[in-house]
Amino acid sequence: MAEVKDISIRKRLIMIQVATAFIAVLICCTIYVFNNIKLFKDTSVSSKNSIAEIVGINAAPTIQFLDNDAAKEMLQKLKSNPSILNATIIDKDGKEFARYDKQGEKEFLFPATGKEMQTQKGLGKTFLVSYRIVDKDFLGTVILRAELTGYTDIILSYVKIALLILLASLVVALIISTLFQRTITDRLLSLVNTTKEVARTGNYSSRAPISGNDEIGVLSVAFNDMLDQIEHTKKDLDETNAELEDRVSKRTEQLELANKELEAFSYSVSHDLRAPVRAINGFAQILMEDYGSKLDAEATRITGTILKNAKKMGQLIDDLLAFSHLGRQDLAKRNVSMKEMVVGICEDLNNEPRRTSTTEFKIGELPLAYCDPVTLRQVWTNLISNAVKYSKLKEKPVVEIGAETKGDEIIYYVKDNGDGFDMKYVNKLFGVFQRLHTDGKFEGTGVGLAIVHRVISKHGGRVWAEGKVGEGATFYFSLNRHLN
Amino acid sequence: MSEVRGWIHKRAERKFHFGKKVQIAVSLFLLLLLSCSFATPAQEEDEEYNLKAAFIYKFTNYIEWGAPSSDHEFVIGIVGSSPISKQLIEIAKTKTVKNKKIVIRQFNKLEDIGPCQILFIPQKTPIRLDDILAKTAGKGTLIISEKAGYAKKGTGINFIEVDNNLKFEANAKGISAAGLKASSQLLKLAIIVD
Numbered sequence: 078m079a080e081v082k083d084i085s086i087r088k089r090l091i092m093i094q095v096a097t098a099f100i101a102v103l104i105c106c107t108i109y110v111f112n113n114i115k116l117f118k119d120t121s122v123s124s125k126n127s128i129a130e131i132v133g134i135n136a137a138p139t140i141q142f143l144d145n146d147a148a149k150e151m152l153q154k155l156k157s158n159p160s161i162l163n164a165t166i167i168d169k170d171g172k173e174f175a176r177y178d179k180q181g182e183k184e185f186l187f188p189a190t191g192k193e194m195q196t197q198k199g200l201g202k203t204f205l206v207s208y209r210i211v212d213k214d215f216l217g218t219v220i221l222r223a224e225l226t227g228y229t230d231i232i233l234s235y236v237k238i239a240l241l242i243l244l245a246s247l248v249v250a251l252i253i254s255t256l257f258q259r260t261i262t263d264r265l266l267s268l269v270n271t272t273k274e275v276a277r278t279g280n281y282s283s284r285a286p287i288s289g290n291d292e293i294g295v296l297s298v299a300f301n302d303m304l305d306q307i308e309h310t311k312k313d314l315d316e317t318n319a320e321l322e323d324r325v326s327k328r329t330e331q332l333e334l335a336n337k338e339l340e341a342f343s344y345s346v347s348h349d350l351r352a353p354v355r356a357i358n359g360f361a362q363i364l365m366e367d368y369g370s371k372l373d374a375e376a377t378r379i380t381g382t383i384l385k386n387a388k389k390m391g392q393l394i395d396d397l398l399a400f401s402h403l404g405r406q407d408l409a410k411r412n413v414s415m416k417e418m419v420v421g422i423c424e425d426l427n428n429e430p431r432r433t434s435t436t437e438f439k440i441g442e443l444p445l446a447y448c449d450p451v452t453l454r455q456v457w458t459n460l461i462s463n464a465v466k467y468s469k470l471k472e473k474p475v476v477e478i479g480a481e482t483k484g485d486e487i488i489y490y491v492k493d494n495g496d497g498f499d500m501k502y503v504n505k506l507f508g509v510f511q512r513l514h515t516d517g518k519f520e521g522t523g524v525g526l527a528i529v530h531r532v533i534s535k536h537g538g539r540v541w542a543e544g545k546v547g548e549g550a551t552f553y554f555s556l557n558r559h560l561n
Numbered sequence: 562m563s564e565v566r567g568w569i570h571k572r573a574e575r576k577f578h579f580g581k582k583v584q585i586a587v588s589l590f591l592l593l594l595l596s597c598s599f600a601t602p603a604q605e606e607d608e609e610y611n612l613k614a615a616f617i618y619k620f621t622n623y624i625e626w627g628a629p630s631s632d633h634e635f636v637i638g639i640v641g642s643s644p645i646s647k648q649l650i651e652i653a654k655t656k657t658v659k660n661k662k663i664v665i666r667q668f669n670k671l672e673d674i675g676p677c678q679i680l681f682i683p684q685k686t687p688i689r690l691d692d693i694l695a696k697t698a699g700k701g702t703l704i705i706s707e708k709a710g711y712a713k714k715g716t717g718i719n720f721i722e723v724d725n726n727l728k729f730e731a732n733a734k735g736i737s738a739a740g741l742k743a744s745s746q747l748l749k750l751a752i753i754v755d
Contacts, residue, residue, distance in 0.1 A: 135746070137746075138619075138622075138623065138746045138747060138749075138750055139750060141619045141622070142616060142619065142729075142750050143612075143726070143727070144728075144750050147749065147750050212622065213622075
């Protein structure tokens, strides 16, 4: 059976009202039936009492003049009242003077005679009534035994009437409560529907209909007030949001414009610088080759320095161009075997003709990555050659390459046992032209790690480094672990 | 009754010897029988007048005397002597009629008959019925007699015997002619005579 609180208020209201009406009418009907039965009995008894009295008064002279026959004849007249079963007249000495038994009725042994007798109580079908005959002196007693004729029929008819009333009142209660409960439940249901609709659609502009000043009316008003507040707050929020987005998009536009201008500027500068540097380099070479015999030792050294710096500048311009080129390039991502790529790069480095030291490569497990292979090759090359470069002065340079999976990303790392760096400069590592070492010890343009940073950022990953002066450095970058 | 006595007698027989004692017993028994047969009429007479006196007293409940008598006595007169007088005097000692004292008077001669509410004429009346009726006519006197045919002759109520039971005849005309009113309840019990 369903729990009471799960039954709808509509049904519960009807049930309560019908049950109340039922109980009230049931009590009334019960009282009505019992009262009527009692009334019926009382009437029967009192009518028999009157008969007994009449018989007694009429019997008085027959007793006085000892006329049994007259008394019997008189008692015979009781025939006209079929509910009287037996009757007796007892004289003052307690002897039966005359008696009457209804035809077909057994002779009834009347109780102790001559004494004061009370009307028999109880719900029995038959009862006794008596009358003391007194005419100056006590003459005798009349006792009648009568039955409640039609007793069962009358009870049945009363019960039938009571049942009819009960049924009729139930129907009326049902109709009234069905009509009446609408004034409560319909409004409650419309409030519930409005609440559901607001919750489902998120449309805070709808309102619950308001009718009446009762609890439901108050609830509807409060609910509407709440909706007002929510709607107002939401409108404010939406406006603020739109304004913010507008500002962000404007800023982004400005930033992109500025960035493009900057890139175009650096590209054109680099490009335009190439020609003069090449000229310097060319003329310095002509000076060395064609006029080498005419120059003294000092002039040859200076010309050599000019050549070296011109070359370096050329390299610097090339790197810059590559860097700015990266910014404009689109990524062509696919699933790439990092292991193959790293092994290839390491072999290339080992086979380089100008190699001055023998670096040991330790290559661990490197999972596949979804990335642009061209730019990623650049990243690995830069990181591994950096590691080789900064560890080449060690007695046994070791470069360790590996990866680990953490959450949603794969973290690749390149670790060396070279010179390392001071952690307080860690923020400067990935900036363009930022160098922690002098050219005298390690050559470089300071663009390599900037390229790494730019590529990984474009891939949505992160780049960071750990290191200690004289104890080597580790460079990390992360990529999204999900393949395509 | 005789059976009981016979049984007692038989018991006595066993106690006494046969012979003379049988004779004594027989004679005793005869004596007893005799005494019984002598006593019975007297007893019956007593009972009869006892009942008649009671009836007369009870008639007063059912008869209305039209003219209220000025004195405070309710007079029941008896013509000549009758055993009923003894019984009526007994009743008069304790009872009253309509809050009046009951007085019993005996009238031996026609001239003696004075005003009375009830006048009883015994079977052996010393005065002729016609004379009595003539004397009391219209004076509010209820004449009660006890001789067959008297009711027809003009008395108000006449005692008769039917099947060994005491009954009474009533002459409704006679009663109303005397200026009295008999209740219907009484008349119902009476044998009505015209």
